[in-house]
Amino acid sequence: MVAAYWCFIFFIFFLYLLVKNQQKKNKNNPPSPRSLPLLGHLHLIKEPLHQTLETLSSKYGDILLLRFGLKKVLVICSPSAIEECFTRNDTVFANRPVSMATIHLSYDFTTMTVAPYGDLWRNLRRLAALEIFSPNRIAFFTDIRDNEIMLLINQLVKKCQGGGEKVELKTTFNELAFNILSMTIGGRRYYGENVEDAEEARNVRYVMREMLDISVNSNVGDLFPVLRWFDYGGVEKKMKDIMRRLDVFLQDLIDKRRGDRLVDDSDDDEDRTEHRKNWKKKNMVDHLLLLQDSEPENYPDKIIKGIILVLLIAGTDTLSLTLEWAMALLLNHPESIEKVRSEIETHVPKDRLLEEQDLPKLSYLQNVITETLRLHPPLPFLIPHECSADCTVGGYNVTRGTMLLVNLRAIHRDPKVWTKPNEFIPEMHKMRSCPGAGLGKRVLGLALGRLIQVFEWERVGIELEDMTEGPGFSTPKIKPLEAICKPRVATIQYSGF
Secondary structure (H helix, E strand, O other), rough: OOOHHHHHHHHHHHHHHHHHHHHOOOOOOOOOOOOOOOOOOHHHOOHHHHHHHHHHHHOOOOEEEEOOOOEEEEEEHHHHHHHHHOOOOOOOOOOOOOOOHHOOOOOOOOOOOOOOHEEEEEEHHHHHHHOOOOOHHHHOOOOHHHHHHHHHHHHHHHHHOOOOOEEEEHHHHHHHHHHHHHHHHHOOOOOOOOOOOOHHHHHHHHHHHHHHHHOOOOHHHHHHHHHHHHHHHHHHHHHHHHHHHHHHHHHHHHOOOOHHOOOOOOOHHHHHHHHHHHOOOOOHHHHHHHHHOOOOOOHHHHHHHHHHHHHHHHHHHHHHHHHHHHHHHHOOHHHHHHHHHHHHHHHHHOOOOOHHHHHHHHHHHHHHHHHHHHOOOOOEEOOOEEEOEEEEEEEEEEEOOEEEEEEHHHEEEEEOOOOOOOOOOOOHOOOOHHOOOOOOHHHHHEEEEHHHHHEEEOOOOOOOOOOOOOOOOOOEEEEOOEEEEOOHHHHHHHHHH
């Protein structure tokens, strides 16, 4: 036991000497604060991470080199440096860092977010652009988004029909986002009254939350790889268990959709053709299974499961967090709520609710969403990249294996770009492009617009809503949003609630 202890100490010391020697060899490195042996700059890191890095960048420069344990990290908050990374050095930074999460939660590196640069990466990019996020494909599922948002509206009307009631919006928005995505992807709902299997829904919700929590948190084993030998903290074992349960859920979803395609042999050709025609029009898994028919080598079940996993994990938090921050900002600026409502009343007939086709005319609503994303992006960093070969960025040398972190939030609040970078000013955006250009903006525009059209909203107390951001790789609101919700009589009368 004593011998093993001293071997471990010697190994760590040896790694430290290697790191220091490498640092001496590399000249013209980006600016960097003084580091500690082995820990690097971990002693400087506090939550929220993006705010700490923003503070360090303001002191040392827009291109900053840090060391998290044994991992070198290049932090960038300069638009010109970002452009350099993803134009001149685009292939160099095309890959993702390898971590315990990418090893165990990515179907052998075949998901869209972590696939290595190459044929698979290109095929997944093409699939996303043409088959998942194309305007036609997004428009195809308009009815699902409309129906899920109407279920939420009806739920709130029932809850608040006696007058103003306090509602907890963080959970409400999370459930809405997950239901929209799960209905779009597989035609199944996991929150609310209309779920097919309550026990299955509970299990799915639980394992998805576990997956999100463990994948976004830093693991000591990623910073000090030697600790993976001992599965420090049991993280690796937990990841394997979560992935096993997730795989059962995802495979079951695919198998059930595949089973719906089966037609009784006694059916005639006309019945089969009609069945096949109707089957094609249901959800995204159905469409991916059609692609599997024509290109089985490119769309095995593993690829389809990876696509579903990424859409559910990434999409749920992105949509729900943005809705929560948008409502929090509006509650602190009630004059903006009135401007959105006035715009809706000007462009939407009084005898019906806002529809997706109305969104291109609602420029102020679009600006509210844009300003929310500027102030509180759901992910303050781009998903990390890794340098696959030595290169230069901003005139500095960057060595192979360095992780790249792009601090979007720092850029969004750069005083050199924005006159009042920390204030909520939707009017500063003069955009006129359609907010329905992507799935996220369609959901955000329709949900936010209808909530303002149907209800009066007020803060729970007289104090402004707390806008403090919580810890993590995303930007959760540290205090879950609550608000007083009261149905508007005129809207209920015209909308038939």
